[in-house]
Amino acid sequence: MQPRTSRELQKGIDLFANAVRPTLGPRPRLVALERLIRTEAAEFLDDGATIARRITEINPRPVNTGAMLIRQAMWRMHVDAGDGTTTMAVLYQQIFNEGLRYVIQVGSNPMLLRLGLEKGLPAILASLEQDATPVAGKDQIAGMARGLCQEDVEMANTLGEIFDIVGPDGLIIVEPGQRHEMEREYIDGTYWHLSGWLSRHFVIDKADKRTTFEDAALLISDLKITDPRQLVPALDKCVKAGVKKLIILCKEMSDSAIGLLVTNNQAKTIETMAVRTPEVSGPVQVGAMEDIAVLTGGRVFYGEGKDSFENFQVEDLGYARRAWAMESMFGLFGGKGDPRQVRQHISHIRAVLPNAEPKNERKYLQQRLGRLTGATALLKVGGVTATEIEVRKETAERAVTAIRNALQGGVVAGGGAALLNAQAALEGLPNPQDEYTVAYKILARALEEPMRTIAKNAGCMPDVIIEKVKDYPKGYGVDARTRQIADMRQVGVVDSVLVIKKALEIAVSGAAMALTTDVIVNRKQREISLEP
Numbered sequence: 001m002q003p004r005t006s007r008e009l010q011k012g013i014d015l016f017a018n019a020v021r022p023t024l025g026p027r028p029r030l031v032a033l034e035r036l037i038r039t040e041a042a043e044f045l046d047d048g049a050t051i052a053r054r055i056t057e058i059n060p061r062p063v064n065t066g067a068m069l070i071r072q073a074m075w076r077m078h079v080d081a082g083d084g085t086t087t088m089a090v091l092y093q094q095i096f097n098e099g100l101r102y103v104i105q106v107g108s109n110p111m112l113l114r115l116g117l118e119k120g121l122p123a124i125l126a127s128l129e130q131d132a133t134p135v136a137g138k139d140q141i142a143g144m145a146r147g148l149c150q151e152d153v154e155m156a157n158t159l160g161e162i163f164d165i166v167g168p169d170g171l172i173i174v175e176p177g178q179r180h181e182m183e184r185e186y187i188d189g190t191y192w193h194l195s196g197w198l199s200r201h202f203v204i205d206k207a208d209k210r211t212t213f214e215d216a217a218l219l220i221s222d223l224k225i226t227d228p229r230q231l232v233p234a235l236d237k238c239v240k241a242g243v244k245k246l247i248i249l250c251k252e253m254s255d256s257a258i259g260l261l262v263t264n265n266q267a268k269t270i271e272t273m274a275v276r277t278p279e280v281s282g283p284v285q286v287g288a289m290e291d292i293a294v295l296t297g298g299r300v301f302y303g304e305g306k307d308s309f310e311n312f313q314v315e316d317l318g319y320a321r322r323a324w325a326m327e328s329m330f331g332l333f334g335g336k337g338d339p340r341q342v343r344q345h346i347s348h349i350r351a352v353l354p355n356a357e358p359k360n361e362r363k364y365l366q367q368r369l370g371r372l373t374g375a376t377a378l379l380k381v382g383g384v385t386a387t388e389i390e391v392r393k394e395t396a397e398r399a400v401t402a403i404r405n406a407l408q409g410g411v412v413a414g415g416g417a418a419l420l421n422a423q424a425a426l427e428g429l430p431n432p433q434d435e436y437t438v439a440y441k442i443l444a445r446a447l448e449e450p451m452r453t454i455a456k457n458a459g460c461m462p463d464v465i466i467e468k469v470k471d472y473p474k475g476y477g478v479d480a481r482t483r484q485i486a487d488m489r490q491v492g493v494v495d496s497v498l499v500i501k502k503a504l505e506i507a508v509s510g511a512a513m514a515l516t517t518d519v520i521v522n523r524k525q526r527e528i529s530l531e532p
Helices: 003-023 048-054 061-081 085-106 110-131 138-148 153-166 232-240 255-267 282-296 339-355 359-373 386-409 417-426 434-446 449-457 462-470 497-515
Strands: 031-033 043-045 171-176 183-188 190-193 211-221 245-250 271-276 318-325 329-335 375-381 411-413 476-479 484-487 494-496
Touching: 003 031, 003 048, 003 061, 003 085, 003 449, 031 048, 043 048, 048 061, 048 085, 061 085, 061 386, 061 497, 085 110, 085 434, 085 449, 085 497, 110 411, 110 417, 110 434, 110 497, 138 153, 138 386, 153 171, 153 183, 153 375, 153 386, 171 359, 171 386, 190 359, 211 271, 211 282, 232 245, 255 271, 282 318, 282 329, 282 339, 282 359, 339 359, 359 375, 375 386, 386 494, 386 497, 411 417, 411 497, 417 434, 417 449, 417 462, 417 476, 417 497, 449 462, 449 476, 462 476, 462 484, 494 497
Parallel strands: 171 375, 211 245, 245 271
Antiparallel strands: 031 043, 183 375, 190 329, 211 318, 318 329, 411 494, 476 484
16 A cells, blocks of 8 residues: 555545544534635534534545545535445545554555454444344433434424324424424325415315315326317216315326316316426426325326327226315325325335435435325424524434434434443454454444544543443443443433444445555646637
8 A cells, every 4th residue: 555645545545534533423614614705603512423524635645535525425425325424534534544454554554454344344233133122101201312413302203292293104204393392293194295276276174275185086197288189088087986075196286287177167067176286397297296106006107108088987986985185285184095006006116115226316306205194294393593593404404314314213321331341342353364354443442432533522531431331331421411430221311223334334335445556647727718
């Protein structure tokens, strides 16, 4: 490994990791970032992912390469898990720095070190899985949420109640509130944004600008209705079949077509309402239509598939006990689809969710899963100022993701205690090369780093804390709120095992790649001419 290359990478990794280290733990210190508009006040942050997103370049350019390596790892952690970004960063930094020390001072082979790191990782992950226990009840959830919410007790208790009601798969939507306190609302069934009635002529409840149909039939499509004659075949068959209330989902509907439906409503031939197909376009819209079809037992008429209502049959309708629409929302309750098909659809989305890469895709799939389970909660986050509301909203969204992971995969003792306990898993592993022994030592030392960092941020002596904790039974650590050694589970300090495992996987993979990088190639910056 080239010493110059490795030192430049190390400077960049250290600069970036040290910028987020103060944010780890329940007693985080703040990081101040200068605004792009320098006349504005500095931004004070305690979230590693947000800090990483704000830092886009470091000079000089060779140092920037190392910084961007760990930045990319942090962003991947944020996308995949939604939490644990700073934990991953300190693990990454420690593994790389210890590995580099052995390479330069002892002459260890970096490729063999990499193999040793990759060999030791599965043993650590298996140890964490064995230590994991399920989370149940709003009190346990609220206790775990306190650390995620920066000791915001009101938010933690509210999230504990919400998850206890809607479950791990329930749809939880976080929005800015109008009051100082937290507000929550539970909705029967589910609803979609970017939908709603297509004309005010369909509104029955003028005060709330809302229309509700009981025992409604649904004609599901993303068609553009430009001529009233497109609707006639479906309307005729619905009237003959005795359908009393019909909701037509479509992408667009002309004024003349809306006029036909309004005329029918006035004549009481059939009570109808035109609703905009949920979402904007593309796979998101297709997924929304599929979900509505499965929930209600209907068929989807696709515009791209050249479908039309000419071949409509009454059997193509979906049905719901209640359906409602407002200007920008559409909701269902009591869909009458085949329960077996609903379960199969849910199982399919659950199977796809872990392998979804972009953050937005994962978030959207999780929302679909929540809608299909029929449990929906709306959390409105309040505050004194717009800035406070936005910060609390982001905190709540991160906490929702982390709690969901914990409910799905279980929890381990928090505050770095579970990682410290996992050191024992490295003992007795095969050592075909001396570098493997060194790699296991590097991993063992790295497993201490999160607890060391939390202790330091709380004003404790990291070395003293680590030595004391090792004399206590398994699961003990430092409670940074009281600066006392305690059973982490008993004081409510736990971590999602899925998040901790993902942090280890990304940290080991990223640090190992950086250790085996010998050359940095920077592209020449082009000079931009302002002359025509």
